Amino acid sequence: MKKFLQQHFFGLAVLFVIVFLSSGFSFKSKADKPDKVYLFAYSTLKNNGKNGLHFAWSTDQKNWFGIGPEHSFLKSDYGSWGPTGKSMSEAFLIKDDNGIFHCFWSVKDDVLAQASSKDLINWKSQRYIQAMKNITKKLDEKPVIQNITVGKKDGQYGIHWVSDNTKYYNTTKDFVNYTETKEDTDNAPKLTEITVQGDIQKGTITIVDWSVVEMLIRTMESVKFRDKKDNTSPKSDSLMLAGLKPVTAQININGSDVKKISNMLTGVFFEDINYAADGGLYGEMIQNRDFEYAVSDKKGRDEKWNATMAWDGDFKISKENPIHANNPNYAVLIKSSVSNTGFDGIALKANEKYDFSVFAKGVKLTVKLKSSAGETLAETIVIPTASWKKLTGVLKSSKTVTDAHLEISTAGETAVDMVSLFPQKTFRNRKNGLRADLAEAIAGMNPKFVRFPGGCVAHGDGIHNIYKWKNTIGPLESRIPARNIWNYHQSMGLGYFEYFQFCEDLGAQAVPVLAAGVPCQNSSDGGAGQQFGIPMEDMDEYVQDVLDLIEYANGSVNTIWGKKRAEAGHPKPFNLKYVGIGNEDLISDVFEERYRMIVKAVQQKHPEIIIIGTVGPFFEGSDYNEGWAIANDLKLPMVDEHYYQSPGWFINNQNFYDSYDRSKSKVYLGEYASRGNEFYNALSEALYLTGIERNGDVVTMASYAPLLAREKHTQWNPDLIYFNGHEVKPTVNYFVQQLYGQNPGDFYLQNTVKLSDANDEVNKRIGFSAVQDKTTGDLIIKLVNVLPVSVAPSITVANLGTAENASYTLLSGNPEKTTARPVTQQITAKEAFSKELPPYSFAVIRIKVNEKVLLNETF
Secondary structure (H helix, E strand, O other), X not given: OHHHHHHHHHHHHHHHHHHHHHHOOOOOXXXXXXXXXXXXXXXXXXXXXXXXXXXXXXOOOOOOEEOOOOOOOEOOOOOOOOOOOOXXXXXXXEEXXXXXXXXXXXXXXXXXXXXXXXXXXXXXXXXXXXXXXXXXXXXXXXXXXXXXXEEEEOOEEEEEEEEOOEEEEEEEOOOOOEOOOEEOOXXXXXXXXXXXXXXXXXXXXXXXXXXXXXXXXXXXXXHHHHHHHHOOOHHHHHHHOOOOOOEEEEEEEEEEEEEEOOOOOEOEEOOXXXXXXXXXXXXXXXXXXXXXXXXXXXXXXXXXXXXXXXXXXXXXXEOOOOOEOOEOOEEEEEOOEEEEOOOOOEEXXXXXXXXXXXXXXXXXXXXXXXXXXXXXXXXXXXXXXXXXXXXXXXXXXXXXXXXXXXXXXXXXXXXXXXXXEEEOOEHHHOOOOEEHHHHHHHHOOOOOEEEEOOOHHHHOOOHHHOOOHHHHOOXXXXXXXXXXXXXXXXXXXXXXXHHHHHHHHHOOEEEEEEOOOOOOOOOOOOOOOOOOOOOHHHHHHHHHHHXXXXXXXXXXXXXXXXXXXXXXXXXXXXXXXXEEEOOOOOOOHHHHXXXXXXXXXXXXXXXXXXEEEEOOOOOOOHHHHHHHHHHXXXXXXXXXXXXXXXXXXXXXXXXXXXXXXXXXXXXXXXXXXXXXXXXXXXXXXXXXXXXXXXXXXXXXXXXXXXXXXEOOOOOOOOOOEEEOOOOEEEOHHHHHHHHHHOOOOOXXXXXXXXXXXXXXXXXXXXXXXXXXXXXXXXXEEEEEEOOOOOEEEEEEEEOOOXXXXXXXXXXXXXXXXXXXXOEEEEEEHHHHOOOOEOOOEEEXXXXXXXXXXXXXXXX
């Protein structure tokens, strides 16, 4: 990592020179530079205070020059992505006796926000000090800390602040440990008012070396330059490359110069977002089958989202003597009928059979599937007894419709719960199975692994909402449903057993991800983010839950949790190899203490398990740097990197992993996407993946995210596969993933590429990769052209004999459209090696080789 950061910084330095010389900007000569200047640090209330920390400088405290102006050098990470979260107000900067800068700010909550930096550019993890823990709070008001200022007295620093018109203070010597809060009687320092860019701002003034200001300006300019460079499109490319002639590419592949790479590079990231589970992959066709929807699922924003949601008719909700304590609600019908339209209507196919089941007590129930026009499409009868009993029936639809509903009627009084309807044709014909067409689309990618259950879902919205795997196994009626962090309901019908079974059916490795003892850093419940982790006195129990999961997956039937797996119908172990701890977390002290505790417990108890650590939600910044530092210290085998970027970023960063230290942790690129579903987006991802394959010795796995999205119920775009009740709609991005998934390699063949045009912008828009599949021995070549002109390749293969014929798959089309689809043909190898790549295209050549020999190994 250190090598990567050094090279990255050197690259930026080169860009600085280019920017300044080309723009006519130059720094003063050394003789003209001031030794010291005044630096003004401030924040504003613009954009609800989300713009962060800004700087301005002056030599005389009269004329101030904004850097940016208002470039964000530090942004608050406190709270959720709402109107009030991530805000910074009244920023106060102080420099300690060791030359370290410390910034404090208000976050409209009852904490002190603080971060430190040596250079005002690279900041350590943010801390949120709970200064009001020993203060009596009014029951009807949420206290807010404001007017934070810092002064030095008697060898320590006083943190002064106000809440509810009362002044308080704490002291610290190291900005880590703070004394108990006391009422403040001293005169606290005050913010200074100056005018920047015509606006009066409040902040602090610090005397710094001119070199500090120079670096701030360079950093700001480099970010602007990078953002501009990454803002590409087919239109901007055409303007930039106007007059470009078709390009020729001389490509030489050396069959004797190879390196071993991961054959697990393509997998899937499954998270219950966008109705991906209930109403999606999970085959259940009845919405709110257990009457457990609650207004709390949506934080009280929708009164209709309650136990009756998705149900119509004459019934009442009762809680007396339920079928299970974890499932307290059920419906009571008295000479009436109820109906359920499922998720936007129930899609049925003519002559297909559907399994109906219900827990009921009372008298006879008539069950019908009816069209929106009221026509009965299927009918059955079930007869309950006086006590709860599970009843089943089969409904065969007479027509194909997309908007049916289920109707249940009774001539007496009957209680019903867990009202369920499944197609008999689920994926691999599993009971409580998965929707076949969606699962088949996922299987079509040939994923080598499946990550579950997220994503943000894994660590939840607040401590109480952390995903608990034990709540998702066992009989369906006993599972504990939960609020989904994406503001809907999780029935947990698709639970850990079903996830493991799905992985097995796909022939993919399971990659469960568990919270690191802290909730999502964007939580809005229970204390605004990860500052408030599981209490340490409860962490032993949580750590045991993590260890129990491994036993559930791999333990013998004689173990407690292995026995539960066997009782679910799978006596053989699932052979779990990977466990992720944490998900794009805020790398705080609270996180680190719990994270280390979990990791060390797993390392000690299960050294055979490959632990995947977390390094934050971005490819740079404090969480990334601190996460990697911890990973290096713990000697983690793998870390989980995430980034969502523009197509231009992927085009400009094909070499992102080339300089990674091969002796450190391997990388799982757990979440990535180029923020769009146009073909240009998909091509930028295809281009980037040629670099991932080239670096397959350090990148072990990669998964596009999110995977699934139900139309009309999306919380995140773009997604890989869209769907409704009766259609699956793969995006063009999906077909890129599919082509990589279906054409993996075990070895990367070194190669050289020489283009007829030496323009770097041309070079970056052409991608190439050559791998060999150990199982078949096939040579697989991938070529990507993100240029508005054609590319004519001339491919030669040395030290490796190839067959006469090849499979040639081409994905091409209008870069601004979404309709490109792959077309495969069988042609001669000679033709494939010279076949012209159209503008904006991706080709995969697959060819047999005469000898399956690599790295002195015979397959």
